Structure formats: structure tokens, C-alpha cells
Amino acid sequence: MKTKFRIGKNWLYIPLIALAIFYLLPMYVMLVTGFKSFEEIDLQTMWNLPRGLALDNYIEAYGSLAPSLWNSFLMVIPAAAISSMLGSLNGFILAKWKFRGADFIFPFILFGMFIPYQSILIPLVVFVNATLRPLGLGGIPALVIAHVIYGIPITTLTFRNYYASLPQELLEAAKIDGADMLGIYRWILLPISIPSFVVVLIWQFTSAWNDFLFAVVLTSNRSWPITVALNNMAGSQIISWNVQMAGSLLAALPTLLVYIFLGRYFLRGLLAGSLKG
Amino acid sequence: MFKDKDRYLSIVLISPSIIAVLIFIYGFIAWSVRVSLSEWKGLTPDYTFAKLNNYINLFSDPRFQVDIRNTLIFTGVFVVGSIVLGFFMAVMLDQGLKGEGFFRSLFLFPMAISYIVTGVVWRWLMNPAEGDRISGLNLLFSNLNLDFLINKWHTTETWGIAAIALAAIWQMSGYTMALYLAGLRSIPIELREAAQIDGATELQIYRHIMLPLLAPVTLSALIILGHMSLKVFDLIVAVAGKQLPLDVPAIYMWQTTFDGLFYGRGAAIGILLLISVAVLIIPYIRYTLKTETQA
Numbered sequence: 001m002k003t004k005f006r007i008g009k010n011w012l013y014i015p016l017i018a019l020a021i022f023y024l025l026p027m028y029v030m031l032v033t034g035f036k037s038f039e040e041i042d043l044q045t046m047w048n049l050p051r052g053l054a055l056d057n058y059i060e061a062y063g064s065l066a067p068s069l070w071n072s073f074l075m076v077i078p079a080a081a082i083s084s085m086l087g088s089l090n091g092f093i094l095a096k097w098k099f100r101g102a103d104f105i106f107p108f109i110l111f112g113m114f115i116p117y118q119s120i121l122i123p124l125v126v127f128v129n130a131t132l133r134p135l136g137l138g139g140i141p142a143l144v145i146a147h148v149i150y151g152i153p154i155t156t157l158t159f160r161n162y163y164a165s166l167p168q169e170l171l172e173a174a175k176i177d178g179a180d181m182l183g184i185y186r187w188i189l190l191p192i193s194i195p196s197f198v199v200v201l202i203w204q205f206t207s208a209w210n211d212f213l214f215a216v217v218l219t220s221n222r223s224w225p226i227t228v229a230l231n232n233m234a235g236s237q238i239i240s241w242n243v244q245m246a247g248s249l250l251a252a253l254p255t256l257l258v259y260i261f262l263g264r265y266f267l268r269g270l271l272a273g274s275l276k277g
Numbered sequence: 278m279f280k281d282k283d284r285y286l287s288i289v290l291i292s293p294s295i296i297a298v299l300i301f302i303y304g305f306i307a308w309s310v311r312v313s314l315s316e317w318k319g320l321t322p323d324y325t326f327a328k329l330n331n332y333i334n335l336f337s338d339p340r341f342q343v344d345i346r347n348t349l350i351f352t353g354v355f356v357v358g359s360i361v362l363g364f365f366m367a368v369m370l371d372q373g374l375k376g377e378g379f380f381r382s383l384f385l386f387p388m389a390i391s392y393i394v395t396g397v398v399w400r401w402l403m404n405p406a407e408g409d410r411i412s413g414l415n416l417l418f419s420n421l422n423l424d425f426l427i428n429k430w431h432t433t434e435t436w437g438i439a440a441i442a443l444a445a446i447w448q449m450s451g452y453t454m455a456l457y458l459a460g461l462r463s464i465p466i467e468l469r470e471a472a473q474i475d476g477a478t479e480l481q482i483y484r485h486i487m488l489p490l491l492a493p494v495t496l497s498a499l500i501i502l503g504h505m506s507l508k509v510f511d512l513i514v515a516v517a518g519k520q521l522p523l524d525v526p527a528i529y530m531w532q533t534t535f536d537g538l539f540y541g542r543g544a545a546i547g548i549l550l551l552i553s554v555a556v557l558i559i560p561y562i563r564y565t566l567k568t569e570t571q572a
Contacts, residue, residue: 009372016369020383023447025414026398043404043412047420090294097287105295107562112302114558116508118530119551120305122312122544125535126322127305149301152294181283210391212511213527217535227393231515234397241401248397252390259389263382267455270388274456274501 030252033245034058041242057246064239065247067222068229072209072254075140075225079147080204084197086148087155092185094156095163096171106160113153113273117213125217139223143215147208155200158272162196163189195265202262203269206255226251306551312544319538331545341546344526347438351525352506354442355449360498362446363453364491368483370454371461381458385451392448396515399444403430403516431517438523441516445509453498460494461487500561504554526550 029046037054062069094102117124128142137145166189174184212227219228230251234244259266316327335341366384370377387395404413411419411427418426430440464487472482510527517523519532526546534543 009374012369012372012374015365016374016380019366020380023383023387023451026387026395026402026447029402030398043401043406043410044416046401046412047417086294090291093287093291097283099284099288099291107566108303109295109298110562111555111558112298114504114554115302115306116527116547116550116554118508118527118543118547119309120302121309121530121547122534122540123305123308124301149297152298156294181286206389210393212391212393212514213531217531227391227511230397231393231511234400234515235518244397245401248394252394255389255391256386259386263385266389267385270452270455271459274497 030245030249033242034061034249036242038242041240043241057242058250060243061233061247061250064233064243065226065229065250068224068226069250071140071219071223072225072227075143075147076205076208079144079151079208080201082144082148083151083155083204084200086152087159087200088190088193088197089185090152090156091159091161091163092189095160096166096168096184096189097181109153109156111153112150113157117150121213121217124214128218139219140225142218143208143223143225146214146218147204147211150214151204151207154203154273158200158203158269159193159196161272162193166192198262198265199269199272202258202265203273205258206266206269209255306548309544309547309551312540313548315541315544317540317544318542322540327541331541332549335542335545335549340521340524340529341526343521344524344529346435347523347525348507348509350436351438351442351445351509352503354439355445355506355509356499356502358442358446359450359453359502360495362450363455363498364457364495366450366454367457367461368487370458381454384454387448388451390448392511393515395444395448396512399441399447400516403440403444405429405432431523434522438513438525441513441523442506444516445506445512448512449502449505453502456494456498457491460491464490497561500557504557507550507553507557 032048032050033041033046034057035053035055036050036057037052038056040048040051040054093099094106124146128138132138132142132145170188171184174188179187209225210227211225212231215225215228216231219225224232230244230247233239233247311324313331314327314329315323316325316330317323366380370381402413404411404415405428406412406415414430415427418424428440429437431437433440468486468490469482472486477485508527509525510531513523513525513528519528527550530543530546530550533539533546
């Protein structure tokens with residue numbers, strides 16, 4: 001029956017290819033500009049292919065963005081790791097070990113996923129300045145803490161939905177064998193939740209890497225992650241557009257690579273974010 | 278059924294997260310409300326009660342009126358554009374064509390990169406220069422003899438924000454496509470086949486069977502994209518910086534608070550944003566959790 005749908009559908013490639021070009025245009029400009037030598041750079045020849053493969057733009061962009069690229073890695077890795085551990089534990093308890101009021105609490109946690117952070121930004125900055133900064137935990141550690149805390153809703157939701165889909169018999173059998181709660185979590189659920197860990201790790205990695213709002217209010221010059229550094233680079237009159245293009249690609253590369261190699265998991269995280277895990 | 282020890286342990290293990298949510302989300306919201314009702318401007322906190330003055334002043338503030346107008350235009354263009362484009366991409370990819378996976382990945386990849394990157398690149402694509410200095414998409418249009426498409430993008434008067442919505446559509450339409458594709462795949466094939474046997478054309482099947490069945494997906498997409506456009510911030514900062522004609526509430530809040538030190542006003546904008554998002558999201562959460570328990 002399915003073959004019936006395929007007959008005479010080849011004209012669909014025309015709109016599909018047109019759309020593919022639309023999606024690739026910005027990537028094309030980023031890549032092509034990055035590989036041009038400084039003499040070839042001209043806004044009027046923006047769409048031309050490069051004559052050779054020069055790396056001048058990437059070298060210059062890396063030169064000024066390298067510290068913030070490292071800041072981003074330093075921030076994103078612990079943020080993603082801690083977030084997913086917390087999310088897994090919360091999800092397990094909310095899905096399989098319901099205490100009284102668990103169903104009442106859950107929507108309140110969920111709402112936190114959607115709030116505009118402008119509504120908590122002033123207290124957050126005041127809090128960080130009063131407590132974390134004097135302890136030497138301003139900048140990147142503060143950013144990690146912000147991503148972990150404001151990541152609780154989405155990570156909890158993803159794990160809860162996954163654990164809720166597992167049959168209750170799995171737990172009952174372990175209970176009869178005398179396993180306690182932590183035993184069940186450690187020996188039964190944790191080993192089979194690797195795919196969910198990948199989903200949540202990728203999700204948190206991507207959103208922390210791409211975040212701008214928390215970064216711009218919580219970090220300063222030395223602790224800028226890549227988004228803030230790139231935006232400042234783009235706003236400056238001194239750095240030319242070709243270097244900005246190369247810098248954009250450097251800033252996009254880590255999350256793009258994750259997407260290219262682990263796209264399947266990325267999509268699952270995306271759909272979880274619309275509550276339809 | 279559960280041992281008491283485990284019950285206590287579960288509460289102990291989850292309480293740090295619950296306390297964090299209580300403090301950093303709900304406590305901080307309450308704190309923001311308090312700031313928004315205060316006279317605080319300047320570096321030192323000043324919680325002198327100012328009634329609703331910050332809110333009242335905002336609504337007569339010309340800058341905030343521009344913000345509201347821009348948010349409405351942005352939301353309209355972005356939400357409608359992403360839903361229509363996403364729907365058609367999903368329908369095309371649902372036809373069992375070769376290379377479906379390739380196109381699907383391609384339409385989705387902008388989701389992986391940051392609004393800042395998107396904004397920086399689109400800023401150069403939407404270069405409004407004219408004449409000999411023409412570049413970006415306008416240059417492309419001119420080379421392709423599509424001169425009627427040449428425009429001033431985000432520097433267009435009043436409607437400039439719609440050009441930025443275009444970049445947002447580029448970034449987010451893959452997301453609506455993914456939502457619709459998941460929806461289409463969950464519709465049983467028998468339904469299509471039955472309609473075909475009854476002589477329905479492909480167009481009629483999509484119009485009268487698929488589209489109504491996809492209504493819940495459209496609702497989700499509307500709410501998710503709608504609440505995103507209320508919060509839009511980084512994309513506009515990256516394209517336009519802090520230019521007044523392209524201002525939105527999130528940028529106003531950021532600038533007035535951290536550059537201008539008008540904390541009371543900044544908090545009021547934050548709370549207004551929260552209320553507008555809550556109006557969309559709270560019914561959505563209730564609806565989703567209800568259908569979940571029914572399933």
C-alpha cells in the first residue's frame with residue numbers, strides 16, 4: 001500500500017531542494033568567508049567561492065575567542081553532568097517512588113521550564129554578588145550553578161517520562177528479592193537509562209553552550225563564555241565581518257558536531273521540551 | 278507497600294531540588310515582584326513602596342509601546358511562518374521519498390546553534406546597503422534578477438522586526454516540522470487507506486483528515502513558539518544590538534536594569550513578561566498533564 005504514495009511524488013524534490021538551499025545559505029557564507037584570504041574579502045563578493053583555502057580568518061578568530069571557548073567548555077561540562085545526575089534521581093523518585101504530594105509538586109517544577117528568566121534575573125544577580133562572588137565562586141561557577149538549578153525542570157521531566165514508561169513489574173520483582181530503593185535505582189534503573197542520560201546531557205550541553213542571558217549578566221571579561229565574546233566581537237567596529245564569520249563557525253562547531261553525530265538523541269530532547277516526551 | 282525507610286530517603290533525596298526550585302524560581306519571582314513595587318534605582322537597594330507606579334509608568338512609556346508593537350509583529354510573523362513552513366516540510370517528508378532523513382536533519386540543524394551565531398550571520402545576510410555597496414541577500418537577489426525582493430530588512434521602518442523573525446523562522450521551523458512529523462507518524466495508516474478507497478484525493482485527505490487530527494500538535498506549537506517569541510532576546514541583540522526601533526521587552530529589561538540601574542522598572546518588565554508567558558503556559562501544563570493521566 002505504501003508504494004501507492006510514492007508514485008509521481010518526484011516533483012516534491014523541487015521545493016525540498018529550494019528549502020535545503022535556504023537552510024544552507026548562512027552556513028555557506030560562514031564557511032566560504034572563513035576560508036578566504038584577507039585580500040579576497042569584500043562584501044560585494046560575499047557569495048563567490050574562495051580562490052584557495054586560507055586559514056587567516058580562523059586563526060585570527062581563534063586568537064581572540066580561544067579563552068572564551070575554553071570558558072564555555074569549563075562551564076558546560078560540569079553543568080551538563082550535574083544536571084543529568086540530579087534529573088535522573090528526581091525523575092526516578094517522581095515516577096516510581098511517589099510520596100504524598102508528588103503529583104501536586106510536579107506541575108510547579110514544570111512551570112519553571114518556561115518562565116522568562118528576566119523575572120528572576122535581578123534576585124539572581126543580587127544573590128550571586130552577595131554569596132558566591134565573595135567566596136570566589138562568581139563568573140563560571142555561578143553560571144554552572146544557574147544552569148544546574150534552572151535545568152532541574154527539563155532534566156527531571158525527561159527522566160520522569162522515561163522511568164514512568166518502564167513497567168512497574170521490574171521494580172516489584174527486585175523488591176521481592178529484597179532490594180531497597182537505592183539498590184533498585186543503582187542496579188536496575190541506572191544501567192538501562194543510558195539513552196536518557198545521553199538525551200539530557202546533550203540537551204543541557206547545547207542549552208548551556210548557547211545561553212546568552214545568564215552569561216551576559218553573571219560573567220565579566222575574563223570569564224565570558226563564547227556567546228558573549230562572539231556578540232561583543234560582532235558589535236565592535238574594529239573586527240571585520242570575515243573574522244566574525246569564522247568566529248561564528250568556531251562558536252557553532254561544538255554543538256553542531258554533537259548534532260551531526262548524536263542527532264537522534266538531540267531530537268528526543270527537543271520533543272521532551274514540548275512536554276511530549 | 279513501601280518501607281518507611283525508603284519513603285523518608287526518597288523525600289530526603291528529592292528535597293534539595295524542590296527547595297532549589299522553591300527558592301530560585303518561586304522565591305526569586307516573589308522577590309522580583311517586591312522590587313517591581315519599589316522605588317529602587319541606583320546601586321543601593323531601595324525597597325520603599327512605590328505602589329504600582331513602575332507598571333503604570335511603563336504603559337505610558339513610548340519605548341515600552343514600541344516593545345509591545347515589536348513583540349506583536351515578531352510573534353505573528355514568527356509563529357505563523359514557523360507553523361506553516363514546518364507543516365509543509367513535515368507533509369513533504371511524510372511521502373516516503375528517498376533522502377528523507379537527509380532533508381530532515383538539514384531542516385533541523387539550526388536548532389543546534391545559538392541565537393547569537395544565527396544573529397551574527399544573518400546580520401550580514403540582511404545587509405541593507407544599496408547601490409555599489411549592495412551585499413548579502415540583496416546582492417544575491419540582484420544577481421538572480423529578483424530585484425523586486427531587494428529590501429532594507431531590519432532597517433525597514435516599523436516592520437524591521439519582521440526581518441529578524443525571518444531569521445528566527447530559519448532557526449525554529451525545523452522544530453515545528455519535527456512536531457508535525459511525529460504527529461503524522463502517529464496517525465494510523467488505515468485511516469488514509471480508508472479515505473483513499475472512498476476516493477478522497479491526497480489534498481482532501483490532508484485537509485479533512487490529517488489537519489484536524491493534528492490540531493493538538495498545532496496547539497502545542499502555537500504555545501511553545503508563542504512563549505518563545507515573548508521572551509526573544511539574544512537573536513535581536515546579535516542582529517541589532519540595542520537599537521531602539523528593534524527593541525523588545527526582554528532587551529529593555531536588561532538595559533534599564535543593568536545599564537541604567539532602574540531596578541524597579543526592570544523588575545516590572547520581568548514580571549509583565551512572566552504574566553504573559555503564564556497565561557499561555559499554565560493552561561497548557563494543566564491540559565498536558567490531564568491528557569497524560571487519561572492515557
